[in-house]
Amino acid sequence: MVKYELAKIKNRNILMVPKGLGDMSFNGRVDDIIAKMKERIEREVPDKGFFRNFAEDLSLDKREFFGKAAALCIERDENIDGNALLLLSVLHPSMNVDASVMLASGTRKTLLEYMNKKDFKNEVINTIHELSESLKG
Amino acid sequence: MRIPVTVYKTFFSKPGVGMPVNFSKFLAKDTSLAFQGKSKYAVEADLGTTALQIEDILKQNFSDAKKQVDMVFADLKTVDYIQNRYKSAVSIHAKILRGANKGRIDSFESAKNFVLDGIGSRIVSKSLKPLNGKEITQMIDDLKINDKFLTSEQKVLLKKYIYGRKLTPEQQAEAFPLYEKFARPLIEKRSQPVVDNLLLSITKNRMLKEGLTIEEIKTRNLLTDDLIKRLQTEKIEPLEITLVNNYRGFNGLPEFSNRQIQAIRKATENRVVVRSRPDLADYNKFPNQGYTGDEIKDFALKRSGYRTAQANVIHSNGMLGELQFRGEYTNRFAEYEHIAYDLRQGKNTLGELFDDFKTAVSKLSDAEYDKYNVYLEKCYNYYNRLELGLPAVKPKLPKDFDKILSDDSLRNLHDINDAMLRNQNKDFKAHFVTIA
Numbered sequence: 001m002v003k004y005e006l007a008k009i010k011n012r013n014i015l016m017v018p019k020g021l022g023d024m025s026f027n028g029r030v031d032d033i034i035a036k037m038k039e040r041i042e043r044e045v046p047d048k049g050f051f052r053n054f055a056e057d058l059s060l061d062k063r064e065f066f067g068k069a070a071a072l073c074i075e076r077d078e079n080i081d082g083n084a085l086l087l088l089s090v091l092h093p094s095m096n097v098d099a100s101v102m103l104a105s106g107t108r109k110t111l112l113e114y115m116n117k118k119d120f121k122n123e124v125i126n127t128i129h130e131l132s133e134s135l136k137g
Numbered sequence: 138m139r140i141p142v143t144v145y146k147t148f149f150s151k152p153g154v155g156m157p158v159n160f161s162k163f164l165a166k167d168t169s170l171a172f173q174g175k176s177k178y179a180v181e182a183d184l185g186t187t188a189l190q191i192e193d194i195l196k197q198n199f200s201d202a203k204k205q206v207d208m209v210f211a212d213l214k215t216v217d218y219i220q221n222r223y224k225s226a227v228s229i230h231a232k233i234l235r236g237a238n239k240g241r242i243d244s245f246e247s248a249k250n251f252v253l254d255g256i257g258s259r260i261v262s263k264s265l266k267p268l269n270g271k272e273i274t275q276m277i278d279d280l281k282i283n284d285k286f287l288t289s290e291q292k293v294l295l296k297k298y299i300y301g302r303k304l305t306p307e308q309q310a311e312a313f314p315l316y317e318k319f320a321r322p323l324i325e326k327r328s329q330p331v332v333d334n335l336l337l338s339i340t341k342n343r344m345l346k347e348g349l350t351i352e353e354i355k356t357r358n359l360l361t362d363d364l365i366k367r368l369q370t371e372k373i374e375p376l377e378i379t380l381v382n383n384y385r386g387f388n389g390l391p392e393f394s395n396r397q398i399q400a401i402r403k404a405t406e407n408r409v410v411v412r413s414r415p416d417l418a419d420y421n422k423f424p425n426q427g428y429t430g431d432e433i434k435d436f437a438l439k440r441s442g443y444r445t446a447q448a449n450v451i452h453s454n455g456m457l458g459e460l461q462f463r464g465e466y467t468n469r470f471a472e473y474e475h476i477a478y479d480l481r482q483g484k485n486t487l488g489e490l491f492d493d494f495k496t497a498v499s500k501l502s503d504a505e506y507d508k509y510n511v512y513l514e515k516c517y518n519y520y521n522r523l524e525l526g527l528p529a530v531k532p533k534l535p536k537d538f539d540k541i542l543s544d545d546s547l548r549n550l551h552d553i554n555d556a557m558l559r560n561q562n563k564d565f566k567a568h569f570v571t572i573a
Contacts, residue, residue, distance in 0.1 A: 044377070047282070049284070052420065054420060055421065055422045057423045057424055069425070069426050071473035077399060079397035079400055079403075080358060085399060085402060085403070091415060091422075095426065097412050098415045099410050099412050100408055100410070100413070101408075101409065102405075102407055105358070105402075112525050127407075131410065134410055136239075
């Protein structure tokens with residue numbers, strides 16, 4: 001049975017997260033958000049027209065990272081219809097600021113091709129480290 | 138054998154503004170840094186020497202960097218003026234001292250690189266012509282959000298927000314995203330020429346340093362066709378940017394729109410880090426993190442509503458610098474609004490003139506200080522409205538606050554103080570004083 005911590009999430013703008021997700025290794029969680037993003041890009045980014053921006057995030061272990069969480073985000077390209085920007089963002093522990101970079105931009109097909117590259121996961125992991133460090137300044 | 142004696146002096150850059158210096162190292166042009174086993178004073182004095190050495194490098198390279206910024210932005214009709222400066226040794230000292238305390242500085246190079254804003258340039262844009270009622274109504278009628286025109290209820294709500302009519306907090310929360318979309322063409326009208334020139338400089342730099350070709354720019358959609366044409370026909374000054382910070386308050390508009398930030402991201406591809414407030418994005422960037430907008434607001438570093446687009450740059454001569462983009466009224470307000478914050482942080486470099494102001498700030502409870510920040514943010518938003526040509530009502534200081542805390546009073550104090558300092562500095566020459 002899936003357990004939800006209802007008391008904690010009351011009145012907060014978060015999704016219900018099944019207990020146990022936090023037990024997955026960092027590598028596993030990176031695989032998980034990449035897979036989720038690929039699915040959502042396939043499903044939610046149209047050839048043309050409006051779509052809502054979205055993100056998938058994972059919590060970062062404070063023993064290893066300065067940042068609190070990392071997210072892969074898709075933003076509709078406001079300059080080119082049918083295009084999107086794939087961003088990687090890391091949240092400051094105080095949650096008042098995030099640091100992000102663009103990993104790729106283009107159509108749904110371009111983004112998925114980019115994410116299917118062999119070294120994409122390594123790029124994500126290395127960039128999380130870099131962005132997390134950059135938030136210390 | 139004679140044991141060499143280290144000579145320490147105090148360096149004064151302005152009347153009453155000094156820092157300790159290891160004068161022996163300064164004379165020997167010794168740039169080494171080692172903190173272990175040294176007293177607090179000796180470390181501060183060594184960093185004082187480093188600060189003077191960094192200032193010297195900045196001085197030597199300032200003119201080229203200034204020229205470069207002027208070449209990129211000064212001829213634009215939308216730019217009112219540009220202010221350039223290099224950081225003084227005393228400011229550098231304060232900054233690298235903070236860096237050393239955080240363990241970020243262990244060599245001259247790391248100290249030099251820690252001063253990201255060694256050369257600072259402020260590009261101040263002109264305000265737009267005030268809009269009349271008819272133009273505002275037309276803009277509301279033409280506004281589309283998610284490809285849909287506004288409903289009549291949304292139009293009424295937005296109009297009330299624009300004209301500063303009384304709204305409930307819920308109505309305000311609903312109206313602000315509409316206002317953001319409404320104001321975007323105005324934000325872009327004011328800042329697009331500056332952003333365009335920035336995009337051209339970034340791309341030119343990549344062409345020179347990375348061998349990026351026009352063909353690649355076209356196929357990867359890095360610039361619009363108009364900008365590619367300009368890139369091919371105009372003389373463009375190259376600039377490298379590494380970080381963009383688009384500061385704004387909780388209810389404030391940014392200097393650059395998200396569309397413009399996206400254009401900067403694309404021109405740089407994955408080479409620039411953008412810092413922003415996640416709670417102000419139009420989607421939930423970290424859906425599994427338990428926070429609400431109010432919690433973020435409580436954490437916010439720039440609680441006064443500070444609004445400026447900032448970019449860390451590397452000039453062609455290798456100097457690190459910071460570009461600040463803002464409007465004329467915002468620029469004026471930003472010069473003095475931080476005084477209360479500085480006092481709350483324990484920084485007290487103000488003269489007797491500010492004694493009553495200091496007392497008033499020190500008497501504020503945390504809750505009152507929060508309320509004061511809300512007032513300051515309203516002032517920022519008021520000045521920004523003037524810059525965008527929108528209706529604006531000057532905010533009033535809450536009734537129970539000492540009048541000395543008001544915008545007008547603070548500006549007045551700042552202006553008098555500025556004039557006094559200018560007068561004092563007129564015949565002042567930076568010098569060392571030997572410590573007895």
